[in-house]
Amino acid sequence: MAFTLTSPAFSNGAVMPQAQVYSGMGQTGKNLSPPLQWEGAPAGTKSFVVTLYDPDAPTGSGWWHWVVANIPADVTSLPEGAGSGKGGLPQGALEVRTDFGVPGYGGAAPPPGHVHRYVFTVTALDVPKLEVTADSSPALAGFMAHHHRLASAQLTVLYGSGAKSP
Template sequence: MSLDRPVTPDPYELLPAVPSFGVTSADVADGQPLKEDQVYSAGNTSPQLSWEPGPEGTQSYVVTCFDPDAPTPSGFWHWVVVDIPADVTSLDTGAGAGDDSLPGGAFHVRNDFSTRDFAGAAPPEGDQVHRYYFVVHAVKEAELGVDGDASPAVVSFNLAFKTLGRGIVMGTYQH
């Protein structure tokens, strides 16, 4: 079976426009291949992320990592952290190891591996280059209104109505 298919569009360009803010990483260079540490079969370690404060009214943040290039109609969610306090503007390398590594009342929602942590890049062998969108969503409420059993799709649905701004850094990987 061939996995040849068109490149999917940038999923965030398909959402309603919101203000953007800067996101940087000591571990992910925008548009460049991920380090082995961020690969599922290697280090499986979440990258360091820093961001500018969100727009006025930001009460919390959600951080996600999404691969729109997975050979599924819905892409693949690698990391979902909700309810990061508004005064936090960075996550350390490895913060995705579990809820104990997160600030304040932040917690993980299960990813598409069905675990509540960061799951690194894991594209099928020989597939096209995959893009990994590390996104910081500025949220207008202190709590998104989901729990750890929510799916990434439910988190995204809630974000559609509660996002004030969004910052993105994107890495790539091919196996």
């Protein structure tokens, strides 16, 4: 079975729903982290990391919107709002700082005029936890996850002026 990531809120290539769009910076969304589900993790998986990254942000290095580390291996989903303070993060899971400067989910908020890709990734790891804190950078969490990666699955949605679902 292939390792896959899905959401009941949207499909791969679709436009991000307003519920998942940032509330601020000119955006009028609800800033709710989406419900996510994954299956087919490889044998030996001891934990997961879930991230949301915008490779099209005009920063030279993209923009990290969400990083959740230390998700136990027996967890295969996150409910809507889990990263938005609504509850539902599994015991032991840890959100690290995003490029908004604080831990937690930060939805789409691109500058006007451009469509951006928002890439949700779940990564299966060979360790039960990463040595990160809530103040760790997304780059550090990504670096550590890369070195313990067994497999990853992605789901990409679009948001911005002119974004259209397939």
